Amino acid sequence: MMNVSETMETEEDLLTCLHIKLYHPQQNCKGLYSLLRLGNRSRHSADDPFRLGRDTQACTFGLFDARVSRKQLALHAYRKPQSPDMLFTIQNLSQRGQLSVNGSVLGYLERMDLPDKALIRFGEYEMLIVRESGEAKGSFEVEFEVLAVPPSRETCMCVPTNTPVMDTGSYVTSTFQAELRAHFPLETDETLLCHTG
Structure with missing residues (x-):
């Protein structure tokens, strides 16, 4: 029988981090990101999907915008056999709108592997997601940041x-x-x- 301390991640374990950089044309005049903890890393269990949308009860993170779907998108963590890397798929949860990943369009409930660097678009939002590799197996971190210019033009x-x-x-x-x-x-x-x- 394994000791509990052997199965838990230690503080020294380097967590995979998703750096999510957001842009919206009206972000300066509206509180679109008021529900996000900008500039702070937050830790998430790898076995729970990471959801982003308008509904803060159903989603891990919320956007304060009536034009965003209640559940807009989900990121699912996974690992390949004999690989230490934590990878992610992205899924479109919006029935109202399409989501594009580096120009590839996803319809409702469609998903695809998330590249290490991906430009995500939905509505007027642009999100640049950059994956920073880590060693820990059971959790990952997310850090939100707001960009002054669209990442597609950065x-x-x-x-x-x-x-x-x-x-x-x-x-x-x-x-x-x-x-x-x-x-x-x-x-x-x-x-x-x-x-x-």
Whole structure:
């Protein structure tokens, strides 16, 4: 028979953490995130689904927004045989709306494996979920944060450590380089004449 202390996770166990970064166009004028503990990690049992929605009784976390479904989405933790990693699936619980994961649309009750870095969209919300690996088997942590810009347009969300930085002082993904060229010159030539008209 195993001792209880042998089966419990110790304080030294590194928990898997889901960093959830939220954005909504009207987040500054409404208390959309007033039900969330922003910037604080909270611990959750891996055998219970993590639910997000409007109904704080049925969901682990709530969004204060009448346009959000009562139960919007669920994250389910799982492990593969002989693998130490805690992985997650995401499931759309909304009958009213679709949910997209990195551009793949999920209908009601459909689910898929959650990549280590995923852009989730529902309604006008954008959520960037980043999984930080851990060793503990029975629980994981969640940390919410609010982004000032949509993660789909965030310019520094995936900079590898060996990626050169442009002369502008910030890294821009290739999808935004064309947009920048259309609005701002990336290089200037002092010999160009300024035309007035």
